[in-house]
Amino acid sequence: MAAACARTLRKVGWTLLDSPAGLRPGTVSRLVGNVSAQGSRRAYGTGGAGVRSKLLSGLRGGGGRVVGCAFLLGGGLGLYHTVKFRIQQHLAEEETKVSPYTGVFKAVTQSARQTVSGGGPKLTLYQYKTCPFCSKVRAFLDYHRLPYEIVEVNPVMRTEIKWSTYRKVPILMVDSEVQLNDSSVIISALKTYLINKEEMKWRKWADDWLVHLISPNVYRTTAEALASFDYIVREGKFGTFEGFFAKYVGATAMFLISKRLKSRHNLQDDVRKDLYEAVNDWVAAIGKKRKFMGGDQPNLADLAVFGVLRVMEGLQAFDDMMENTKVKNWYRRVERASLNHEGRN
Numbered sequence: 490m491a492a493a494c495a496r497t498l499r500k501v502g503w504t505l506l507d508s509p510a511g512l513r514p515g516t517v518s519r520l521v522g523n524v525s526a527q528g529s530r531r532a533y534g535t536g537g538a539g540v541r542s543k544l545l546s547g548l549r550g551g552g553g554r555v556v557g558c559a560f561l562l563g564g565g566l567g568l569y570h571t572v573k574f575r576i577q578q579h580l581a582e583e584e585t586k587v588s589p590y591t592g593v594f595k596a597v598t599q600s601a602r603q604t605v606s607g608g609g610p611k612l613t614l615y616q617y618k619t620c621p622f623c624s625k626v627r628a629f630l631d632y633h634r635l636p637y638e639i640v641e642v643n644p645v646m647r648t649e650i651k652w653s654t655y656r657k658v659p660i661l662m663v664d665s666e667v668q669l670n671d672s673s674v675i676i677s678a679l680k681t682y683l684i685n686k687e688e689m690k691w692r693k694w695a696d697d698w699l700v701h702l703i704s705p706n707v708y709r710t711t712a713e714a715l716a717s718f719d720y721i722v723r724e725g726k727f728g729t730f731e732g733f734f735a736k737y738v739g740a741t742a743m744f745l746i747s748k749r750l751k752s753r754h755n756l757q758d759d760v761r762k763d764l765y766e767a768v769n770d771w772v773a774a775i776g777k778k779r780k781f782m783g784g785d786q787p788n789l790a791d792l793a794v795f796g797v798l799r800v801m802e803g804l805q806a807f808d809d810m811m812e813n814t815k816v817k818n819w820y821r822r823v824e825r826a827s828l829n830h831e832g833r834n
Contacts, residue, residue, distance in 0.1 A: 612637035615660040622672040623659040691790035705760040706806040708747035714740040768816040795823040
């Protein structure tokens, strides 16, 4: 709604500015009349027709451009507040965002540590003994020597799982906190979080650290902020006027917000250093003997890190990163694998 009002004000403003100083009789009346017709019929204040006649008289006297500027300014302010509101929403979501892996990862890894130290089983499997899907899960747990408790479910009454909205088996509870449903989901989750520890560690790193380095770097200076929003406007669906205001208002807002993000995530004064250190840590973890974190093929950690870094392409931060770190060869390999759809094989 705010954006629509801002667009209306800007259109009126540009129309008035493009008109001759001496507006033709009826032009302003039509414009103001249209705006009035679209807005609320209720008037707060006094003066009525007298005020309106004075306004129209002033416009016919050459004040059209002044009013045009006022409408244009109003539209700009409206868009500014709209952009500001949306950015604040984004920041609020970022503050409350929790990695989707955090709960399962924490519970399963804690269970693994306790198992190794002899602390007892932390996995509880709700099953039917003769169910083939439940047997799949038991086979996986037994193979990997993961201790678990079994709760046999009555197949008719199912009172053992009456606490669950999911009414099928198998169900695996991890530390009585995380519920995993469906045999394939259970096995995939356990394999990802418990068996492929390195992959999970770097996927979580991409979500919890690397992603927070992007905004402070692409909006590091006013020039970089403008370049970033110029790219956003070119690639997005913006009208001429919307693009203009989005570029300059958005760039200004994000330049200021990037300073808050820098403080929130305890980044160095030169945020490029954090970016360089992060990607070099990633390359070092892959090592010289592997093409990817996944070996000969990218795994989910490779794709996660690549996806995060790719959003900077075409910007100064990306060029600086490629120039000053060791990430280039790995990045180009993942890029080729992605473009060639190698995962389908």
